[in-house]
Amino acid sequence: MGIKREATVEEALMRDKRRRRYRSRILNEIEAEMETVSERLRVNAEAVNMWRCGSGYKQRFSAHETWWLLRMARERCNWSRSIWFSKATPKFAFVAWLAASNRLSTMDRITQWDPGADATCVLCKREPESRNHLFFECSFSNQLWEHLTKGILLSDYTNAWLSILEIISDEGMKKKKRFCLRYALQAALHALWWERDKIKYNEKPSPIGATMKMVDKGIRNKLSILRSKRVKGWENGLQFWFSTRI
Known part of the structure; x- marks a missing residue:
C-alpha cells in the first residue's frame, strides 16, 4: 500500500492520493475507507499548510526541527571541544578539524583515485604518507611535536x-596545560x-x-596577546610555556 510500518494515521492519509487496486479484498476496503476519511477531512476543514517535524506535522515552521530532519545523524565525536575551543586560531582549528576527520588530502587518500601517484611522505622521504604517519610518526614531524610538547x-x-x-580531550586537565597542548597541536x-x-609543489x-622556531614563536605571540588583552587567568600564561621548554 506504500505505507511505512511505523507511519502515523496522518502520514498514511497524506501519502500519494492515487487510488490503488489490490488482489486482496481487505486491502481494497482499507483503501476505500482511507479515501472516505480523506474526503471527509477535505470537506470539513479548511486547507492549511503543514510543516513536517520529528513527531509528525505542525502548522508552525521550525528551523530547528527542519535542520534535524535534513541532516544525517552521526555519533557525536568526543574530540570536537578539543578542536573548537575558546581563543583558538580559526585557520589552525580548521586544519586540525580536517586532520581529526581524516579529510586532508594525504597521499594514502590520493592513491585511491590516482593509483600511479607517489605515496612517499615528502617530509621524511621514507614511509608512505598517511594522516597517522604525517602526524607525528614521521621523523621530521616528530621532532617538532617533541620540541613543543x-x-x-x-x-x-x-x-x-x-x-x-x-x-587533548581530557577536560580534567589543568586549564593552562590543556590550552597550551591543544594550541601547540593545532599550530604544529x-x-x-x-x-x-610547499615541498609538494617543488618549493x-x-x-x-627553522620550523621549530617559527611555531614556538607563534605560540609565544598568542600567549603574549592574551596577557596584553588582560584575559582573566592568562597573566602568567607565557611563564607557564617557558617552564615547559626542555
Missing part, C-alpha cells in the same frame, strides 16, 4: 595520533601541512630548526 606531557608524551586526540598541524604542500624545504 615533551615538556608539557612529560611521562605521558606520545606521538601516536589516536592517543594524542584522547589526551598547520605548519606541517603548509610545509608538506625549497625549510630546516626542522
Whole structure:
C-alpha cells in the first residue's frame, strides 16, 4: 500500500492520493475507507499548510526541527571541544578539524583515485604518507611535536595520533596545560601541512630548526596577546610555556 510500518494515521492519509487496486479484498476496503476519511477531512476543514517535524506535522515552521530532519545523524565525536575551543586560531582549528576527520588530502587518500601517484611522505622521504604517519610518526614531524610538547606531557608524551586526540580531550586537565597542548597541536598541524604542500609543489624545504622556531614563536605571540588583552587567568600564561621548554 506504500505505507511505512511505523507511519502515523496522518502520514498514511497524506501519502500519494492515487487510488490503488489490490488482489486482496481487505486491502481494497482499507483503501476505500482511507479515501472516505480523506474526503471527509477535505470537506470539513479548511486547507492549511503543514510543516513536517520529528513527531509528525505542525502548522508552525521550525528551523530547528527542519535542520534535524535534513541532516544525517552521526555519533557525536568526543574530540570536537578539543578542536573548537575558546581563543583558538580559526585557520589552525580548521586544519586540525580536517586532520581529526581524516579529510586532508594525504597521499594514502590520493592513491585511491590516482593509483600511479607517489605515496612517499615528502617530509621524511621514507614511509608512505598517511594522516597517522604525517602526524607525528614521521621523523621530521616528530621532532617538532617533541620540541613543543615533551615538556608539557612529560611521562605521558606520545606521538601516536589516536592517543594524542584522547589526551587533548581530557577536560580534567589543568586549564593552562590543556590550552597550551591543544594550541601547540593545532599550530604544529598547520605548519606541517603548509610545509608538506610547499615541498609538494617543488618549493625549497625549510630546516626542522627553522620550523621549530617559527611555531614556538607563534605560540609565544598568542600567549603574549592574551596577557596584553588582560584575559582573566592568562597573566602568567607565557611563564607557564617557558617552564615547559626542555
